Amino acid sequence: xxxxxxxxxxxxxxxxxxxxxxxxPGLRSVVALLALEAGQWSEPDGRPGIxxxxxxxxxxxxxxxxxxxxxxxxxxxxxxxxxxVGSHAAILSGQALASDLPAYLALAADAVLxxxxxxxxxxxxxxxxxxxxxxxxxxxxxxxxxxWRELAYPQRHPxxxxxxxxxxxxxxxxxxxxxxxxxxxxxxxxxxxxxAGGIDADEGLAAAEAAFGAWPAADTPPERRVAAAAISxxxxxxxxxxxxxxxxxxxxWLGLPRSDPRFVAARVTNMVFAADTxxxxxxxxxxxxxxxxxYIFSTVAATKGQGPWVVRMGVNPKNVETAxxxxxxxxxxVLTGDFPADDLALAQDKLVGELQVALESPAGIAxxxxxxxxxxxxxxxxxxxxxxxxxxxxxxxAEMARSFLPSDRYALATAGPPLAG
Amino acid sequence: xxTQVAPPRLADAPITRRLDNGLVVYAASARHAPVATxxxxxxxxxxxxxxxxxxxxxxxxxxxxxxxxxxxxxxxxRLLARYGALWNAFTNEDVTCYFETVPxxxxxxxxxxxxxxxxxxxxxLEEVEAERTVIVSEREGLENDPSFLLGEELQAVxxxxxxxxxxxxxxxxxxxxxxxxxxxAHYRRFYAPSNAYVVVVGDDEDEALLEHAxxxxxxxxxxxxxxxxxSPEPPQHGEKRLVVRRAGGALPLVQVGFKAPAATDPAAxxxxxxxxxxxGVSGGAQEAASGRSSRLYRALVTSGLATEVDxxxxxxxxxxxxxxxxxxxxxxxxxxxxxxxLEETDRMARELVPDEEFARVRRQLLAGSAYPSDTVTGRxxxxxxxxxxxxxxxxxxxxxxxxxVTAEDVRGAAxxxxxxxSRTVGWFVPER
Numbered sequence: 001x002x003x004x005x006x007x008x009x010x011x012x013x014x015x016x017x018x019x020x021x022x023x024x025p026g027l028r029s030v031v032a033l034l035a036l037e038a039g040q041w042s043e044p045d046g047r048p049g050i051x052x053x054x055x056x057x058x059x060x061x062x063x064x065x066x067x068x069x070x071x072x073x074x075x076x077x078x079x080x081x082x083x084x085v086g087s088h089a090a091i092l093s094g095q096a097l098a099s100d101l102p103a104y105l106a107l108a109a110d111a112v113l114x115x116x117x118x119x120x121x122x123x124x125x126x127x128x129x130x131x132x133x134x135x136x137x138x139x140x141x142x143x144x145x146x147x148w149r150e151l152a153y154p155q156r157h158p159x160x161x162x163x164x165x166x167x168x169x170x171x172x173x174x175x176x177x178x179x180x181x182x183x184x185x186x187x188x189x190x191x192x193x194x195x196a197g198g199i200d201a202d203e204g205l206a207a208a209e210a211a212f213g214a215w216p217a218a219d220t221p222p223e224r225r226v227a228a229a230a231i232s233x234x235x236x237x238x239x240x241x242x243x244x245x246x247x248x249x250x251x252x253w254l255g256l257p258r259s260d261p262r263f264v265a266a267r268v269t270n271m272v273f274a275a276d277t278x279x280x281x282x283x284x285x286x287x288x289x290x291x292x293x294x295y296i297f298s299t300v301a302a303t304k305g306q307g308p309w310v311v312r313m314g315v316n317p318k319n320v321e322t323a324x325x326x327x328x329x330x331x332x333x334v335l336t337g338d339f340p341a342d343d344l345a346l347a348q349d350k351l352v353g354e355l356q357v358a359l360e361s362p363a364g365i366a367x368x369x370x371x372x373x374x375x376x377x378x379x380x381x382x383x384x385x386x387x388x389x390x391x392x393x394x395x396x397x398a399e400m401a402r403s404f405l406p407s408d409r410y411a412l413a414t415a416g417p418p419l420a421g
Numbered sequence: 422x423x424t425q426v427a428p429p430r431l432a433d434a435p436i437t438r439r440l441d442n443g444l445v446v447y448a449a450s451a452r453h454a455p456v457a458t459x460x461x462x463x464x465x466x467x468x469x470x471x472x473x474x475x476x477x478x479x480x481x482x483x484x485x486x487x488x489x490x491x492x493x494x495x496x497x498x499r500l501l502a503r504y505g506a507l508w509n510a511f512t513n514e515d516v517t518c519y520f521e522t523v524p525x526x527x528x529x530x531x532x533x534x535x536x537x538x539x540x541x542x543x544x545x546l547e548e549v550e551a552e553r554t555v556i557v558s559e560r561e562g563l564e565n566d567p568s569f570l571l572g573e574e575l576q577a578v579x580x581x582x583x584x585x586x587x588x589x590x591x592x593x594x595x596x597x598x599x600x601x602x603x604x605x606a607h608y609r610r611f612y613a614p615s616n617a618y619v620v621v622v623g624d625d626e627d628e629a630l631l632e633h634a635x636x637x638x639x640x641x642x643x644x645x646x647x648x649x650x651x652s653p654e655p656p657q658h659g660e661k662r663l664v665v666r667r668a669g670g671a672l673p674l675v676q677v678g679f680k681a682p683a684a685t686d687p688a689a690x691x692x693x694x695x696x697x698x699x700x701g702v703s704g705g706a707q708e709a710a711s712g713r714s715s716r717l718y719r720a721l722v723t724s725g726l727a728t729e730v731d732x733x734x735x736x737x738x739x740x741x742x743x744x745x746x747x748x749x750x751x752x753x754x755x756x757x758x759x760x761x762x763l764e765e766t767d768r769m770a771r772e773l774v775p776d777e778e779f780a781r782v783r784r785q786l787l788a789g790s791a792y793p794s795d796t797v798t799g800r801x802x803x804x805x806x807x808x809x810x811x812x813x814x815x816x817x818x819x820x821x822x823x824x825x826v827t828a829e830d831v832r833g834a835a836x837x838x839x840x841x842x843s844r845t846v847g848w849f850v851p852e853r
Contacts, residue, residue, distance in 0.1 A: 026453040027795045029788075059710040068723070071713035075781050078788025080703045081710040092710075095792050124725065127750060128707045131672055131728040134751045138671040138851070140565050197795065243669035243852075246561035279502035288495070291551040294559035314562045316554070346502055353505015356524045359454040360507075361796035416565075 004355045004382045009369055010201035011379070014208050015215025016190025020369050021204035023197075024362055030101050030197030030204070031362040033370050034092040034108055038185040040158045041088045041224060041304050047177075048158075049165015053125055054178045054186070055083050055090035060121035063114040067121055070107065079104045085163045087303040089191065089374065095363075098198040105211035113216060115182060119175045129170050136164065140241050140248040141312075143415035148250040148310065151235040151411035158226060159307065187218035192373045196366040226305050229254055236412040238419055247317045247416030251327060252310030253405050258302040258375040262400065264385070266300050266309070268392040269400040271347035273334050274298035274311045274327065279350050281330045281343060282311065292316075292323045302371060309404060317417045328407050335401035337394060344394050352386045434815045435620070435804060436627045440635055442643040443615035447804060448631035449622045451797045457623025457630070458507075458522040458801045461535045462809050465611035467514040467589040468650050468739065473598075476591015477607050479512040480556055480599050484608075485519065486510075487548040489541040494548070497534050506531070507798060514585050515738045516809045517611075522798045525624045532637035535619075539612055540641055549601045557597065560590050567670030567849050568746065575847040576742070578663050579678050583654035585741055613644020618808060622801040654680075654740065661845040666852050672728070673749040674849035675758045679766075679838050681743040684736035684810035690822040691834035692734040692743060698774055698782045698831060699745070699765065700732035702789035714781060716769070720761050721747055727758055736810040742845075743838050755848045769835035779828045786823055790816075 010021045017034075036055070043051050059081075061067035074081060081094035081104075092112070096104035136142030145162060153160035164170075193212070195204040231254060256263060274282035275298050283296045293313045301307025315323045333339050358364030372381040435447040465478050488494035501508045507522040519538075521531040563569045573588050580586030590596075619638060621630045657680055682688055696702075701712015707729060712718060721727040729748040735741060745766075747758050774782065793799030794816055803816055813819035 024453050026451075029792050029795050056707070068714070068719070071710070072781065074711055075701065075714040075785055078784035078786075079711060080789065080792065082703075082706070082708045083710060084708055097788055097791065124723070127725060128728045131748070131750050132707060134671040135748075136671075138669060241669075243667050245564045246558065248565075276502065278498040284495075287555060288498075289551070291554040292558075294555050294562055314558060316558055316561060319554075346499060349503040350505050353503065353524060354507075355505065357456055357505050357507050357522055360456045360458075360522060360798060361454075363796075 004359065004368070004386065007365065007382055009379070010205060012205050012208070014193070015212045016187070017193045017208070017212050017215070018373055019193045019205060019208045020373050021195045021199070021201050022365055022369060023200050023204070024365065025198070027198035027362060028097060029095055029362065030098050030195055030199050031366045032094045032096070032101070032104065032108070033194045033366045034094070034112070034191065035089040035370055035374055036112065036186050036191040037088065037189045038090050038181070039086050039088045040163055042185040042189065043158060045156055047169050048161035049129070049169040050173060050177060050181050051090060052085040052163050052165055053122070053129065053170065053173055054181045055085045056125045057117050057122055057178055058111045058115045059083055060125065061116040061118055062110045063116060064110055070111065073107055077103055081108070087159055087301060087307055101195070101199060101204070102207040102210060105207050109211035112186065113212070117175055117178045117182060122173070122175050122178060126170060126173070129164060130167065133164055133167050133170070138241060140244055140246065140415040143239050143241050144248040144250045144413045147237050147239050147413035147415065148252060148411055151237060151413060152231055152252065152254060152308070154229055157229055158224070159305070183218055184221050187216050188221050190215070192370060194366045194370045194373065196369065197362040229306055231409050231411055233409055234412070239413070239415045240418050241415050244416045246314050247320050247414050247419065249313045249315055249320060249324065249412070249414050250310050251324060251410055251412045252308055253410050254306040255300050255309035255404065256306065257304055258371070263302070264388045265392045265396045265400050266404065267351065268344070268347050268389060269334070269397045270298055270300045270309070271351055272339065272343050272397055273331060273401065273405070276350065279346055281334065281339060282327045285330055286313065286323050286326050290322070290326065292319045292326070302375070317419050320414060320419055324412065331401065331405060332407050335398055335405065335407065337398040341394060344397060348389050348392065351389050355386060434817050436631055438631055438635065440614065440639050442639065442641055444638050444641070445618040446631055446634045446638070447618065447620045447808065448627045448634065449800065449804065450625065450627045450630070451622050451800055452624050454797060455525050455624050456522055456797050457525045457528040457621065457625065458520060458798050459528065459531050459535060459634070460518060460520040460620040460801045460805045461539070461617060462620070462805050463517045463611055463617045464515070464647060465616070466512055466516050467587055468584045469611065470584055470587060472587070473595060474603060475587045475595045476556070476589070477599060477604065478517050479590055480596065481604050481607055482510050482512045482517050483552050483556060484544045484548065484604060485538050485542050487545070487552065488543050489537050490543070491537050491541065492534060500530065500534070512589055514589060514741070518805065520798070520801070528623060529633055529637070532634055536637040536641060539614070539617065539638070542608060542612070544601060544605045544608060546601045549599070549604060553596065553599070557593060560593055560596060563590065565669065567667065567674060570667065570669070571665050571674055571676055571847050571849040574663055574665055575676050575678050575845055578661050579680070579742060579845040580654055583652050583739060584650070585739065610645070611647050614638060614641050615643045616647040620801045620805045620808070622797055622804070657843045659842050663845070664848045664850055666850045668852045670849060670851045672751060673753045673755055673851060675747045675749065675755055675762065676847040677745045677759070677762055678742035678845045680740060680843040681734055681838050682740050683738060684812035688830070688834045688837065689736065689812060691826045691830035692838065693823065694782055694786050694826045694831050695769060695834050696732045696734045696743070697786045698769065698778070700730055702785050704731055711785070716765050717745070717762065720765050721758060725750070726761060727753065736806060736812045738810050755850070759846060766835065766839040770832065770839045773828045773832050776828070779831070783826070787820065790820060790823060
């Protein structure tokens with residue numbers, strides 16, 4: 001029996017949270033992942049950047065503590081925490097000593113349920129965000145990502161903009177805008193809390209109940225409706241970023257929701273094609289055989305809707321065309337089924353093996369459970385998942401590639417020094 | 422009131438054995454997951470290089486993935502991929518390190534792969550040429566980052582003699598001119614049991630882990646002792662300053678590097694506490710919520726002068742730098758930020774940190790050092806890092822030393838370190 005199948009997950013509904021606890025005997029700390037379903041997908045139409053402004057402002061004071069007091073209370077515990085906003089969720093990732101878990105969750109709940117969202121703190125977040133947008137405008141990876149999204153997604157699609165958002169929206173946002181988003185999308189929608197580490201299940205559930213049990217009443221907002229998007233032809237834009245030596249390249253397509261039954265096959269297809277610099281076809285040829293790039297890898301986003309399914313690489317400007325051509329040539333082999341059966345076996349072995357290796361860390365375990373809980377994959381997901389990965393056939397890989405990764409219809413963005421020719 | 426941070430359990434103390442060939446093996450049991458990790462540390466890095474061959478240790482690290490007679494190129498990658506392994510390598514100023522975290526039943530294979538490439542790497546001319554462009558690409562990726570550009574310049578200015586001034590990845594010219602024979606000589610000189618040690622942590626009895634490692638590495642020949650590094654940095658007698666003006670960055674940066682002692686210095690734990698007092702323990706990214714009670718965060722970020730700030734004292738074999746870096750707002754004032762940084766460092770040198778604040782710093786330091794040890798990979802890395810630099814012989818010993826730091830130790834460390842004559846100040850000025 002695989003170890004992932006032996007994981008014990010204890011679940012309970014607490015307020016608007018679905019709580020999952022996995023005890024790991026012998027550890028001193030607990031990882032707490034709190035995913036609020038208030039990412040880009042939940043942003044009001046035409047207001048990209050609001051989700052991140054709200055999420056960052058949650059950590060800047062509450063009705064009980066001012067910003068300095070809340071920060072000092074967190075540091076008093078020696079807990080570490082950060083807030084990241086992505087396509088479908090704002091995730092507060094924390095780690096505390098097991099004995100401090102109740103105190104840490106009380107602070108987290110205070111921030112999430114009773115934030116002050118004070119105008120003075122919004123100004124700090126606004127200043128930081130505008131600085132980050134400015135920084136991204138000279139960062140080749142940031143520019144390539146921005147351009148790729150603009151090519152791949154239509155106007156008003158939630159993923160057309162990066163989570164940092166639009167500068168105009170960030171500059172215009174008011175504290176009232178933030179409060180409205182908080183009430184509607186965070187209090188109204190709730191999310192998932194996963195605890196993994198050196199606690200027993202009852203302790204973890206009791207700490208979650210004590211912290212989040214008194215969830216304020218709020219209406220559940222309707223799910224955002226997003227029309228299906230498509231890339232109808234090869235779209236390319238080369239952006240010059242001054243004073244750089246390397247070009248960052250993003251080549252990609254629109255993916256599929258994590259809840260789609262074909263997503264497991266998509267993950268295997270991604271691994272066969274380009275997910276890993278060493279184990280996948282594109283990396284092996286582009287980096288290992290031709291020495292064209294230091295890094296090349298692909299990701300298929302596990303999210304709501306059509307997330308990015310992209311290959312990223314860093315290449316000297318004179319090698320950009322060869323690297324792109326080579327990557328597309330490897331893709332053609334995948335979608336025609338012209339690859340050894342062992343490439344599929346290798347991809348499956350790697351994906352299954354990674355599940356066992358992820359058990360070494362509470363963050364690894366919490367991450368696996370979070371995905372299952374967030375996308376409603378079922379209480380027995382971790383028990384079934386290795387077999388699902390193993391069941392994907394070569395024909396399914398080729399079919400997934402033909403359906404989602406057409407070699408003549410993709411969006412291609414480059415950012416860096418001027419390209420030759 | 423927060424509870425005490427429990428010291429590491431006895432199981433954190435590794436057992437150790439020196440093999441007949443000189444290789445030292447450290448083994449520790451970690452039973453919470455069915456995995457094992459092996460880390461091989463070689464005492465070779467940027468400090469073992471001379472001008473003209475900068476980046477050689479890092480280049481060689483890449484070549485160790487290009488095959489041996491027993492495991493031709495691609496073998497290692499595919500084997501480890503099949504196991505779902507977490508694996509990589511890195512080179513820093515002091516060491517080159519290779520690691521694999523694998524399902525525990527695969528540990529013997531990982532050990533055999535590492536033992537094999539310790540003495541049998543091919544380093545062929547053809548592969549050196551293919552990898553050269555990859556390493557140039559790695560360097561060019563770093564050059565796209567203003568923080569790297571300023572840091573590299575600051576390091577070069579701060580050290581007049583010691584090879585720490587050369588950094589790790591090497592100059593682009595040196596990378597382009599690196600020869601296969603030079604790389605192979607470097608390999609034979611430094612990759613030997615007598616110049617390395619192995620850390621194994623995993624889901625087995627520590628004795629069994631140690632026996633597995635001894636069986637894999639024991640048959641190797643010892644090799645010649647590696648030459649010692651003899652380039653002590655002479656004392657610095659006044660502040661050094663530099664400015665980097667480039668269009669490649671949007672945000673101004675201020676970096677300050679104070680000369681700081683080696684990891685073996687008795688003040689090393691107090692210097693780590695000092696860094697925590699100044700900027701917390703989890704880095705200065707905007708997304709981080711921890712560390713906001715720190716001195717520099719309040720002075721620079723809360724006040725609106727900067728958007729991010731970080732401070733660090735790394736563990737190194739030879740005296741290195743205590744780093745402070747602030748990222749300014751787009752219209753930020755370098756001089757004002759530098760002034761605030763130096764006001765805070767002066768204050769740390771003059772005044773004791775009040776009890777309540779010191780308790781908070783101590784808590785962050787101890788808890789922050791406990792978290793990585795809750796992963797098998799993190800525990801092995803932490804132990805290996807302490808051993809590499811001579812900071813401590815176990816995680817428990819280092820924890821004890823951190824726990825015994827007093828506010829007066831921190832003030833004393835600040836007074837000895839934060840002096841005008843031993844600092845180097847760098848500004849990154851974005852050009853439009």
